[in-house]
Amino acid sequence: MARLLASLLKLSLFLPLTSAATTFTNPVIYQDHPDLDVFRVQDTYYYSSSTFAYSPGAPVLRSYDLVNWEPVSHSVPYLNFGANYNLTSGRAYVKGIWASTLRYSARNGRFYWLGCVDGKTYVWISNGNGLPNSGSEWNWQPRGTVQGAGCYYDAGMLVDDEKGEIFVVYGNKEIRVAQLTDDGAGNLREIKNQAVYNSGSTTVEGARLYKIRGEYYVFLTRPADAELVLRGGSSVWGPYTSRMLVDRIAGPLTNAGFAHQGGVVDTQDGRWFYMAFLDAYPGGRIPVLAPLTWTGDGWPQVVVDGNKAWGKQYPMPVNTTRTVRNGMLGGVDEFRGGKLGEVWEWNHNPDGGKWALDAANGGLVLKTATVTGDLFAARNTLTHRVVGPKSRGTFRIDVSAMKDGDRAGAVLFRDQAGYVGVHKTGNTATIVMVNALTLVEGSWTTSSAGVVAATGPSITGGEIWLRIQADITPAFGTNTGRQATFSYSTDGKTFTNLGPALTLSNSWRYFTGYRYGVFNFATKSLGGQVKVKSFSTELV
Ligand SMILES: *[C@@H]1O[C@H](CO)[C@@H](O)[C@H](O)[C@H]1NC(C)=O
Ligand SMILES: *[C@@H]1O[C@H](CO)[C@@H](O)[C@H](O)[C@H]1NC(C)=O
Numbered sequence: 001m002a003r004l005l006a007s008l009l010k011l012s013l014f015l016p017l018t019s020a021a022t023t024f025t026n027p028v029i030y031q032d033h034p035d036l037d038v039f040r041v042q043d044t045y046y047y048s049s050s051t052f053a054y055s056p057g058a059p060v061l062r063s064y065d066l067v068n069w070e071p072v073s074h075s076v077p078y079l080n081f082g083a084n085y086n087l088t089s090g091r092a093y094v095k096g097i098w099a100s101t102l103r104y105s106a107r108n109g110r111f112y113w114l115g116c117v118d119g120k121t122y123v124w125i126s127n128g129n130g131l132p133n134s135g136s137e138w139n140w141q142p143r144g145t146v147q148g149a150g151c152y153y154d155a156g157m158l159v160d161d162e163k164g165e166i167f168v169v170y171g172n173k174e175i176r177v178a179q180l181t182d183d184g185a186g187n188l189r190e191i192k193n194q195a196v197y198n199s200g201s202t203t204v205e206g207a208r209l210y211k212i213r214g215e216y217y218v219f220l221t222r223p224a225d226a227e228l229v230l231r232g233g234s235s236v237w238g239p240y241t242s243r244m245l246v247d248r249i250a251g252p253l254t255n256a257g258f259a260h261q262g263g264v265v266d267t268q269d270g271r272w273f274y275m276a277f278l279d280a281y282p283g284g285r286i287p288v289l290a291p292l293t294w295t296g297d298g299w300p301q302v303v304v305d306g307n308k309a310w311g312k313q314y315p316m317p318v319n320t321t322r323t324v325r326n327g328m329l330g331g332v333d334e335f336r337g338g339k340l341g342e343v344w345e346w347n348h349n350p351d352g353g354k355w356a357l358d359a360a361n362g363g364l365v366l367k368t369a370t371v372t373g374d375l376f377a378a379r380n381t382l383t384h385r386v387v388g389p390k391s392r393g394t395f396r397i398d399v400s401a402m403k404d405g406d407r408a409g410a411v412l413f414r415d416q417a418g419y420v421g422v423h424k425t426g427n428t429a430t431i432v433m434v435n436a437l438t439l440v441e442g443s444w445t446t447s448s449a450g451v452v453a454a455t456g457p458s459i460t461g462g463e464i465w466l467r468i469q470a471d472i473t474p475a476f477g478t479n480t481g482r483q484a485t486f487s488y489s490t491d492g493k494t495f496t497n498l499g500p501a502l503t504l505s506n507s508w509r510y511f512t513g514y515r516y517g518v519f520n521f522a523t524k525s526l527g528g529q530v531k532v533k534s535f536s537t538e539l540v
Contacts, residue, residue, distance in 0.1 A: 020320075023313045024067040024289070026252040028275075029328050030388035032284025032513035033061070035099035037156065037208065038265045038275050041106070043320065045265060047275075047287075048075060048102035048113065052512055053092040054345035054383065055079050058100055058113055058124075060138075063324060066265070066273055066289060066317045070324035071342035073138040075102055075113035075124050078349050080142050082118065087348040087370070087379045093415070093444040094510060099154040099206050099261075101168070107161045110186060113140075114168065116151040125186035147189040149178060156208035156218075156263070158236075167236055169209040169218050173199050177209070177236055196238045197230055204228060206261040209236075215298065219245070221261035224279050224508075229300055245274070246302055251309030252288055256280040256474035259288050259310045264300070267318055274302055276310075282414075282482050282504035283388045283472030284513020290314060329387055332536040336362040340382075347381040347413070347517070354380055363398075364532040368406055368522035374449040375411065375419070375437055378521035383413055384535065386514045391539050392469040393516035396492065397422075398531040399429055400462035405524030410466035412484050413517040415439040415510040418502035419450075420466050420486035421519075422459065424528070431456035431464070433486050433499025441509045454499035456488060463533070465489040468516055469540060475506050482506075484514075 035050035047061035047069060056074035063069045076097065084090035100115025111126040123143040146152070152170040159166055166180040166188070175197040180188045197218070206221035216232040218240060226247040230240035248258050257279030264274045272292040277285045290310055291303040305311040330343050338359045354369035369379040384393065395410045402408060402424040409421015409432075418435035437450040470484040481503035487495040504514060516537070520530045 020316065022316055024316055025313050026288040026311065027278065027280075027286040028067050028289045029061075029069055029287050030283075031286060031328055031385045032515075033059070033287055033385075034277055034285035034511070035206070036262045036275060036277060036287055037101045038263050039103060040265050040267070041104045043268060043322065046102060046104070048100065050097050050099055051345060052094055052098070053079070053085060053096040053348050054512070055085065055349045056345060057097040058102070058115065059342065059345075060102065064318065064320045064322040066275070068324050069328055070326040071328070073126075073140070073342060074345075075111070075126070075140055076122075077140050081122065085349050086351075087377065091377070091444065092348060093376070093439060101155045101157040103157045103159045105159045105161060105166075107164060108182065110182075112157060112159070112186075112188070114146070114152065114155055114157055114188070116153050116155060116170070119151045121146040121149050121152045121155065123186070123188050127186070141186070143186045143188065146180065147187065149190040149193075152178065154205045154207055158209040158211060160211055167209055169196075169207040171207065172205040173203060175199075175204065175207055175218065175220065175230075179236075194237055196232065197240050197242070208263040210264065213298070217300075219263060224260055225258040227260050227276065231298070243299055245300060246276075246310070249302070249304070249310050250307065251305070252312040253278060253280065253474050255476055255478055255480070256286070257476055259290075262287065264292055271317070272300065273317055274300070278474070279476050279508055280388075280472075280474040280513075281476045281506045281508055282514055283386060283474065284511075286388070289317070291317070329539070330384065330535075330537050332534055334362040334534045335364040335532065340364075343384055345383055347383060348379065350380045358531070362533070365529055366408070366518070366520040366532060367529040368403070368520055368526050371522045371525060373523050374446050375407075375417070375519060375521065376439060376446045376449075378519060381411065381413065381517045381519040383515035383517040384537065386412075386470050386472050386516060387537060387539060389473040390469070390471045391537055392467055393535060393537040394465055394467040395518050395535050396463065396465050396533040397518070398462050398533060399424075399459070399464055401529045401531075402429060402520075403522065403525070403528030406520065406522050406528040408520040408530045409518070410468055410486075411437075411517040411519055412468050412470055412502060412504075413515045414505065414512070415441065415444070416505040417450075418484065418486065418499075419519070420468065420488055420498055422464065423452075428458045430458045431488050431498065435499065435502050439510070441507065456496070456498050459490065461490055463490070465492045465495070467495055470504070470514060470516075472504070472514060476508070478506065480506075
């Protein structure tokens with residue numbers, strides 16, 4: 001009886017927490033998911049974001065309430081943009097997938113991803129799958145580049161299923177609209193292209209195109225502090241008139257930039273929301289959500305708080321019983337199920353012959369894929385976005401099959417990086433902390449392959465736990481250096497700090513925020529391997 005009472009009490013105490021929340025808190029995802037494009041199909045919201053040279057690229061997130069998201073796919077399973085994306089001849093850090101666009105056509109049951117990379121506009125499609133309630137797998141296929149088109153810089157797509165029309169809005173200062181046709185097999189061809197707006201000397205980009213109540217709207221960012229709206233009336237070709245939507249609006253986080261770029265989306269019952277992002281370095285660019293209302297004459301307005309700032313909290317956008325399964329944090333990943341989770345992305349296209357999942361026992365085998373002294377030149381570094389504001393990531397790794405000269409470990413990966421790892425010399429595997437790994441801003445060549453800042457004991461057992469604790473609380477535009485610390489354990493319970501804290505870079509120029517990563521490269525010859533048995537991450 002007492003137990004029943006206790007469990008009833010527990011239920012009543014905990015039920016309100018597990019039942020639907022009535023408000024949400026910004027940022028909706030405390031993770032680097034920049035250049036976002038958001039849209040709805042029936043009761044399901046999709047979110048596409050940019051990933052530069054990380055592979056697979058252009059992750060797809062799914063939500064039923066615009067607040068709780070889960071990673072479900074990548075529109076670009078491998079980067080088909082040239083050999084430098086494989087890190088075999090040259091490198092592509094900071095190149096690759098910038099602002100791009102994802103849309104669904106109910107007419108042909110097809111998702112389209114489209115984005116400009118190195119001057120060409122690439123297309124990937126997924127047919128009739130990944131849909132709400134379909135239970136089917138995504139099946140992304142390349143469709144080359146848009147025929148007859150150049151670079152659709154910062155593209156935004158509009159699929160008008162009523163009229164069977166496809167448009168793309170794009171550009172920087174000169175904003176253009178292109179009309180496309182699908183040949184039936186998902187190949188896109190440009191049939192018309194026209195400039196619709198010019199901002200003169202002010203930079204505008206990050207375009208999105210919508211048809212709302214029969215009227216065309218273009219949303220543009222003035223990077224990185226404002227958002228404009230253009231209205232073109234009933235013709236997609238304009239003429240367009242403009243108005244500011246938000247201009248250096250405060251909130252919702254301090255030491256993060258201004259809410260800008262992103263896109264708008266409606267709910268099934270006709271309410272609207274604007275999802276923008278903040279430059280929140282060192283963590284990257286993180287999304288924030290606010291309701292959007294419309295003036296009587298059809299201009300959108302962001303609902304601000306009592307201080308005219310972007311709200312820290314708003315009422316939940318949607319009441320639904322549908323929940324996402326995986327969430328954004330990831331929890332513990334033991335690399336089971338024969339497929340890498342959608343939270344993972346490699347530093348460039350991986351060498352597929354040098355990694356494998358152990359289907360029977362779980363775990364990820366990483367064979368050395370590159371002979372180099374430079375982590376930035378090594379293939380097959382697997383990365384996971386740091387979750388903010390403060391979290392830690394722990395890799396459990398079996399290092400018993402490392403070879404002389406091999407280096408493996410857990411890196412806090414960006415253009416200014418550090419790691420805790422194992423350097424194998426002869427038969428001795430030594431635990432080290434390495435910092436000052438640095439890329440030159442702009443050329444992204446390596447200026448420092450790192451310095452051993454601390455040496456720990458050598459390990460005799462086969463397994464080691466390597467942990468990074470990172471504080472990515474926004475410090476953008478400040479001189480405050482957020483810190484990360486590195487530690488190791490030989491039993492998974494007691495962790496020992498190693499080396500000095502790493503001061504994180506607040507610069508935006510690398511674009512992508514800090515990531516946890518696991519790596520294994522050779523300095524002498526290939527043939528060694530490690531097995532990553534698990535990764536766990538939690539807020540601290
Ligand atoms: C790059 O890697 C992809 C797969 O990851 C492969 O299909 C392609 O052939 C490689 N390209 C070059 C030039 O090595
Ligand atoms: C969700 O349900 C709550 C409680 O019934 C209600 O106050 C709120 O207005 C609803 N929100 C939406 C978006 O329907």
